[in-house]
Amino acid sequence: MSTENANIIEMFSxxxxxxxxVGCRQAFLRFSGCNLKCSYCDTIFNSDFCALETLPGTGDIEKIKNPISIAQIRAQLDIWFNSCPHHSVSFTGGEPLLHAEFLNELARYIKSRSVKTFLETNGTLPNELNKCIEQIDIISMDLKLPETLPDWNEEIAIAQRxxxxxxxxxxxxxxxxxxENNTEEAYSNMVNMIAQVDSSIPLIIQPVTPTSNVKIAPSASKLLHFQQLGLSQLRDVRIIPQTHKQIGLL
Structure with missing residues (x-):
């Protein structure tokens, strides 16, 4: 992958x-492409153009042609940072680590502006993480359960460990x-894996937001049961839905 440009689907504040x-102001860079195919994914990977929000929080979108250079992103981030303080810049997707070298260069600049870097990842590309981890401040790692990942296999579990x-x-x-279709066995196996690495890592249980592919959200009793199972081995297990969907934000 190029260190000079990348296909970005969206850039917004x-x-x-x-x-x-949750609730922290961020600049979001949504990268194109993913190495997994989750049943609940709601991202459209049309990467011919990037939908760019010109001023933070306005919703005014301009389409610019991909691929996008680091210089272009830096110029836009400067506009946002000068207009509104941001807690961090979120690299999301898709899977941002498919662009690890690009991330490394871009993150170095973001940190020079005293803004944190925030990686949202499926956690299946450890070698790619090693290429940019020194420039990453915060990592949000999505763990995949077999029922929501049709191509799930043991190699994914090994990579996530x-x-x-x-x-x-x-x-x-x-x-x-x-x-609702996730099983206790699969969830418990995941909790066991986390506990074997570090039981102090926080785990967030996120009830699926119904989409065209997934229509049945988990019951309250299932969420509470899964939290109880998690807390039997982990110190911090929380239930947090997608709050931005509830209030109509990007």
């Missing part, structure tokens, strides 16, 4: 709607999207 940093061992020394939290 909003608040983090998921996980530990390796990823955890690398990322655990960063400001790291884990997130698992739970639907």
């Amino acid at each position: 909003s608040v983090q709607g998921e996980g530990v940093y 390796k990823f955890l061992q690398i990322a655990r020394n960063k400001d790291l939290y884990l997130k698992v999207v739970v639907a």
Whole structure:
């Protein structure tokens, strides 16, 4: 992958709607492409153009042609940072680590502006993480359950364990999207894996937001049961939905 440009689907300023940093103001860079195919994914990977919000929080969108250079992104971030203080810049997707070298260069500049870097990742590319981890401040890692990932296999679980061992020394939290069809056995196996690496890593249970592919959200009793199971081995297990969807934000 190029270190000079990348295909970006969206660039916008909003608040983090998921996980530990919910409510924090962030600049979002949504990268094109992913190495997994989750059943609940709601991202459209049309990367011919990037939908760019010109001024933070306005919703005024301009389409610019991909690929986008680091210089273009830096110029836009400067406009946003000068207009509104941002807690961090979120690299999301898709899977941002498919662009690890590009991330490394861009993140170095963001940190020079005293803004934190925030990586949202499926945690299956540990070798790519090693290429940019020194420039990443916060990691939000999505753990995948077999029922929501048609191509799930043991190699994914092995890769996620390796990823955890690398990322655990960063400001790291884990997130698992739970639907009604997720089984206790699969969830418990995931909790066991986390506990074997580090039981102090926070785990966020995120009830699936119904989409065209996934229509049945988990019941309240299922969420509470999964939280109880998690807390039997982990110190911090929380239930947090996608709050940005509830209030109509990007």
